[in-house]
Amino acid sequence: MIPLQETIPEVLLHRYRETPEQVAVVLRLGIGERALTVRDLFEGAAGYAREYQGVGARPGDVVIDLLAPGADLLYAFLGATLVGAVPTILPFLTEKLDPERYQESLDNLIRLTRPVALVAEPVFAAKLRARFLDTGKVKAVLDPGPRAGGSPLPNPASWQGLRVGTQSLALLQHSSGTTGLQKGVALSHAAVFRQLSAYLPALHYSASDVVVSWLPLYHDMGLIAGFLLPLLAGGKLVLLSPFDWVRAPWSLLQAVSDHHGTLSWLPNFAYNFCASHVPESELAGVDLSSWRAVINCSEPMVADSHRLFAKRFRANGLHDEALATCYAMAENVFAATQGGIEQPVWVDRVDGHVLAGEGRAKPADAATARTVEVVSAGPPLGNCQLGVVDAQGRPRADREVGELVLHSDCMLQGYFNRPDATAEALGDGWYRTGDLGYLANGEVFITGRKKDLMIVGGKNIYPQDIEYLINRVPGVHPGRAVVFGLFNPVMGTEEVAAVVEVDSQVSREEARLSLAIRQAVATGSEVTLGPLKLVDERWLLKTSSGKIARAANREKLLAERDRTLGAT
């Protein structure tokens, strides 16, 4: 493993000088493969860096990377770090998304981050130019592709980014946020490297590891585990597109087999999706015996999903011990815990009634009526402290459920240009995660969430954003839609459920309206709607202050459903 340097461009330069011909990334997009050497990455990045510099980008300026999966997505990101700028990757505009809605959320983000340059796919770049050039701080909107310029690239050691300090900002990670309030998690180079120096030993990482990933780079799991970690630690990354994977989930397994992949990170639903959506014909000759850790991360972990996955692929050489777990958040760069590397993942069997009723994880015994399995996320990393507190912030004892709070040496500097959100999340130096859980024998168990946040296929989705989209559909009573998550055990993840009050005159056109609502959600967000119930006026429960109560309406829907099921 190469020694960890102190900033991203320093490590890039170091690798460029030491091992320029080493393959750093293998892109498997569509059909075929393309190997990118360290030289390709550095020189590709330098091409972008020269253009950023040409438009006057200075250290600390933000660069927004909106490209589709491919080499240019990586070059544009790394190029920003060479000039000391602060890159951030956002989802690119797919044909599914409503361009107006996408533009609206991008406008908000641009107002907040004041980027110096944007890089986007050509069709969209033209629109962005018309919209943003000369109107603010945006100096350039770049297309992907070979960089023009002609003149030779400057001396690699001359880049300004090589002279920024370790406390300078390295990148922003944007968590999806409620409309207009996206939060850019601002991380310094020091934070990124402290994360790696704690996380790599916990993974038993070595330069012979091969990471295989289809995760999008606009989420922390993809950006850190599925890009920067192998790039900075030295090792090979095999990178697939999330768009290909979802249409052909076997592509992940075939890539692991072809490249002797050792490490992958997956959200829980992907275990179910792979286990149930891969035809036998696609597994002929697939050998998964090299896969030493398949790490479940970024949404609630379900023991049944692990069992399903292990059983399905055992015949292809998958070891049961390869199943691993991790608790991570962008605010900590990425991982805060790691389980399943030193020893198999601990599944804690506890009394379901005591857990729900008293907030206590009482180990199940022969007399327990309802046993619940809680999957351990493993012990905290060496540099992370995790505590559990009650509503007043007082520490709770082992096996008592409360909010998880985190302190580490690799936390965010703050939310970019959002001192309000920073103060709220980090008041006393401990980051309030909003996750509920408990500690037992030094391991961390997540049991739920304090906030209304839904996690759908590993994506954080706020109910308010979906309600906003539904409220704009003609025929819906504005302000009379409620959205919440419902766990679907077959899918291994939450589904987005909605209850919507409609005018009584509309009832004859329910089919049309429900299609319109589904379409509004599909094109306006990253998710599709699961269960949708259209109800008459006054179905929804409100709080005393007149606000629609999500949890109460969720309970009401579930109770109605149980009654219906009981009746049939």
Next chain:
Amino acid sequence: MDILEERLRTYLAENCLHLPPDQIPADQPLLSSGLVDSFHLVDLALFVESEFGVHIDDSELNPGTFDSLDQLLQLIRTRRRQ
């Protein structure tokens, strides 16, 4: 409505659109509108292959190949004849 259309309607109604099968407009865009999301596409392709013996390659799972129910029916019928 023939049996092919009926089975396809029932499948889409139950798995993707949660509507009575006869209320899916035949020309309603399904893929480009996001009504059938990418997670359901591979399911749909596997269903079409097992039910009707027609292979739709994963590289074809986009609105350029088919978008509406009508277009999907046409695709299946054309390929069955081949």
